[in-house]
Amino acid sequence: MSPSASEIDDEAALWAVRIDARGLEAEDDPELKVWLAGDPRRAGALLRARAAISFLDRGRALAGATPSIERRGHSRRGLIAAGGVIAALVGGGIWKLRPQRLDTGLGEIRRVPLADGSMVAINTSSALEVDLKPKAREVTLKQGEAWFQVAKDTDRPFVVAAGPVRVRAVGTAFSVRRGEQGDKSVGVMVTEGVVETWVEGVDAPPRRLSAGNMVVLASTTPTPVVESPADIERSLAWRNGEIALDGESLEEAARLFNRYNSRQIVIDDPDLAKERFVGLFQTNAPESFASAVAATLGAKVSVEERAIRIGRAQAS
Template identity: 50%
Template sequence: MSEVEPAAKIDEDAAEWAVKRETHSADPAFVAELDAWLAADSRRVGALLRAEAALSYLNRGRALAGGQPDVAPRVGRRKLLIGGAIAALAASVGGLALLLPQEQSIGTMMGEVRKVPLSDGSLVAVNTSSEVVVALTPETRKLSLVKGEAWFKVAHDTQRPFVVEAGPVRVRALGTAFSVRRNESGADVLVTEGTVETWAVGEENHRIKLSAGNKAVLGMGRPPQAVAANDQIENELAWRNGEIVLYGQTLADAAAEFNRYNARKVVISDPQLAAETMVGRFNADEPEAFAHAAALATGARVTQTDSTLQLTRNPSR
């Protein structure tokens, strides 16, 4: 029975192949030798890819520092990749690892709100049923709001732009805190601190700047406009504390908001009742409290099942 080659030895050899490949990739004899090495063990393909990725970021790091990666001593670069550097990459520690992009996905289930610090010092609060993908590199900080809503408290770093993508909408932080909520055609942007620049893909000539206390609704075919919203923003962001604040919304809109957080849904079939407005502060996970308060305020009644809270007009009124 043949002896299994240790993973550490494969990583060491892969680092050597990666360095040699930079200058010998056009040599047929070298290519044949490399192909034979790769074919001998299925683990070697992955090891070579990791080594080449490490080498790429090493070159990038040298370039960012003002160095000349192409004239760096080959033996020195090979030593950086062999053994310790490969392990450092896997463990995300060490100088070279700091150059790798740090990508993570932050998701929440229905009713869940998460506050997650990022490695650059920023903070992301992720609302119910939402997902944010974070990619931090030495040059940029790119975040994608895949669905739902999130609030971003951005750490100051003039060398690395902080950009949030939400469908066709782009938001670039200029030293700030802001929220983005995706909808079918674009996103709502609210600014709580500082300033952001925002635009829609394909409409880059219509960029606008939003300062603290302003909001905008953006989407394809919809010219962005800043709207003063000082009195509304903190209410709209009450979800960060697990609350829903109503300040004159219709019962239909309020029910839709509660339904984002709860499996037990508030149902209002009567259009006139749904158009009634309401003011109040509630815990997001207590749709029952909202339904009974709404019934009391409008003279309606609540019919409960395991899955619904049905608001209907009281026949006696």
């Protein structure tokens, strides 16, 4: 007879406490690997339990309280007591917690598991708020860009709000990006499944986007849905800390690198700025990009404290 969901939650809570206490990872413990392999529900339960611990720790930190669960030397009684608290949160009380604020600084990229089993990858200089409710999962993207891998739950749709734009999914993966500095456009790209998107206040039915589709919603005027899986994968290379160039101008490439780095790339020559470039680079390595431009186009590179200047080499 297979274990009940509540039994799995109890076991997951105990494993979560052990991982939190000892820094234990699944690949390092044969018992945990066997337990995870024994039932497909266990991985999600463990993810929720670990998210519950992070909520507990965050709540204690905000309250200035001393954590009651120590990092070292748990007794079995302590493990069971802590596991019971976490299991209770996972089983029903976690949805009553306050919305979770997530943000990134310049050049920072984060992957954050959510308490419902979903995962969000957050790009540089971004901010969002996650509110998991009993009947809905709501995310507000305040600035920047995020990619969501949504755990399927037909009773609680997953909706991302970016200004007036809304994107709704049940179990799928997609990204949402807000424009910068007064640009009110919102870009939506779907990597798995199907989403629906619409603009609040606009009398029009939701538009369906499937995997490989992308759309930019810039105003109340309808915009075409573009099918381009390859462009989507390149655009989302930031999830691996990379910038993938496939014929972008040097001006556009510089703008992409400048999103991640305080030392900004400056293209001094207007004609050089129009040159096209291809390559795969690390987001935090603008110097490598500048060196590749110099080698390929015969450009001159000057590295300063706050800028990397790229210009035409002087004729000898």
